[in-house]
Amino acid sequence: MARKSEEPQGPEAGWINTFADLMNLLLCFFVLLFSMSTVDADKYEQLVTSMTESINIFSGGGSVVGEGPFVSSGTDQLVSIADYFNAFENPGSEDSEEDGKESPNSTPNPDSPSTETTTVTDEIKNQVEAANMEELKNRTEEIYTNVVDEARNRNVEDQITVNMDKNYQYVQISMNGALLFDSGAAEIKKSTLPLLSKVGDILKLYDSHMIKIEGHTDDVPISSSQYPDNMWLSTARAMQVFEYLKDKKKLQPESMEATGRGEYDKIASNKTEKGRAQNRRVEIKIYTDE
Numbered sequence: 001m002a003r004k005s006e007e008p009q010g011p012e013a014g015w016i017n018t019f020a021d022l023m024n025l026l027l028c029f030f031v032l033l034f035s036m037s038t039v040d041a042d043k044y045e046q047l048v049t050s051m052t053e054s055i056n057i058f059s060g061g062g063s064v065v066g067e068g069p070f071v072s073s074g075t076d077q078l079v080s081i082a083d084y085f086n087a088f089e090n091p092g093s094e095d096s097e098e099d100g101k102e103s104p105n106s107t108p109n110p111d112s113p114s115t116e117t118t119t120v121t122d123e124i125k126n127q128v129e130a131a132n133m134e135e136l137k138n139r140t141e142e143i144y145t146n147v148v149d150e151a152r153n154r155n156v157e158d159q160i161t162v163n164m165d166k167n168y169q170y171v172q173i174s175m176n177g178a179l180l181f182d183s184g185a186a187e188i189k190k191s192t193l194p195l196l197s198k199v200g201d202i203l204k205l206y207d208s209h210m211i212k213i214e215g216h217t218d219d220v221p222i223s224s225s226q227y228p229d230n231m232w233l234s235t236a237r238a239m240q241v242f243e244y245l246k247d248k249k250k251l252q253p254e255s256m257e258a259t260g261r262g263e264y265d266k267i268a269s270n271k272t273e274k275g276r277a278q279n280r281r282v283e284i285k286i287y288t289d290e
Contacts, residue, residue, distance in 0.1 A: 133168070140168040140288045147171055147202060147286070154198040170212075170285040173199060177216070177237070177280030184222055186236035188244060196241070200249030203284065210287040212257045213238045213245075218276035219263040235260025241282055 144164045151157040161174040180192050188196065203211060215234035227233040235258070242258035245251045268275035 136288060137168045140164060140171060143171045143206065143286060143288060146205070147173065150202045150205070154201065156195055156198050159195050160199065165285075168288065170287045173202070173284040173286070175199070175282050175284075176277070177282060178277060180241075180282060181237055184224065184227070184233070186227070186233060186240050188240050193244075196244060197249070199284070200245050200251065203245065203251060203286070204249060206286045207252050207255065208290045210255055210257070210289070211251070212259065212285045212287070213241050214265075214283045214285070215241075215258075215260045216265055216279055216281050216283065217263050218279045219266075219270045220276065229262070231260050231262035233260070234262050237282060241284070 141164070144162065148157070148162050151160060151162060159175070159179065163172045163174065164170075165172065175195070179195065180188055182189065215236070215238035217230040217234045219230070222230055222233055227236060238258040238260055242253075242256060245256065246253045263270070263279065266275075266279045267281075268278040270276050270279060
């Protein structure tokens with residue numbers, strides 16, 4: 001007659017049931033995880049290989065396959081784990097910074113936003129500024145060409161001077177003050193009204209632009225009951241041109257401005273009669289931006 005197997009008796013045998021229940025629960029848990037997951041064996045192998053080559057945390061491994069989807073060949077994009085431990089163990093000496101010496105254990109981070117991000121931002125900013133300057137230059141040159149052509153068509157190219165700002169902010173029409181005004185006076189000569197009318201016709205093409213009218217004189221002192229100095233005289237002359245363009249040529253006063261500069265913005269020497277004649281002028285600036 002077969003003998004029955006003897007099972008452990010007593011309180012010490014209780015752990016077997018507990019252990020068996022634990023194993024069943026773990027088995028069910030991993031079966032459940034496996035049923036919910038999908039593993040791409042090729043990508044997993046490439047990930048392990050590339051991490052082995054670049055981070056050095058595995059004891060062995062192959063090289064990156066081709067260029068690799070994770071780490072490009074020949075480039076370490078992460079710092080060795082040992083460097084991080086060194087950084088934490090030796091965070092740097094403040095004394096060495098005070099002495100002007102760099103800590104030997106400090107490792108610059110190439111991915112730091114204070115270097116790479118700043119460089120990229122500056123580069124983008126420079127590109128935008130260059131593009132804006134090129135666009136401003138093209139528009140200013142176009143206005144300059146049109147003003148020159150209009151002056152030629154109206155036969156006033158010999159009576160005015162057309163210039164372009166070196167920073168491409170405006171195009172300038174300059175008229176000799178002796179043609180417009182008598183000495184020490186601010187009334188526009190009747191003989192000059194046809195010239196000013198033709199200039200006004202040119203300005204009407206840019207009525208939506210900012211137009212600044214500036215009066216200039218030489219440095220010969222003037223003192224009268226009407227104009228105590230050259231600043232007053234230059235301002236009065238600019239205002240006379242302003243009023244004529246507003247009333248006779250119907251330019252928008254909201255887009256015009258009249259100022260006097262006196263003798264403080266000369267273009268020639270005041271030591272000669274020719275130079276003083278050049279300084280006595282009225283400048284009309286057509287700004288590029290509307």
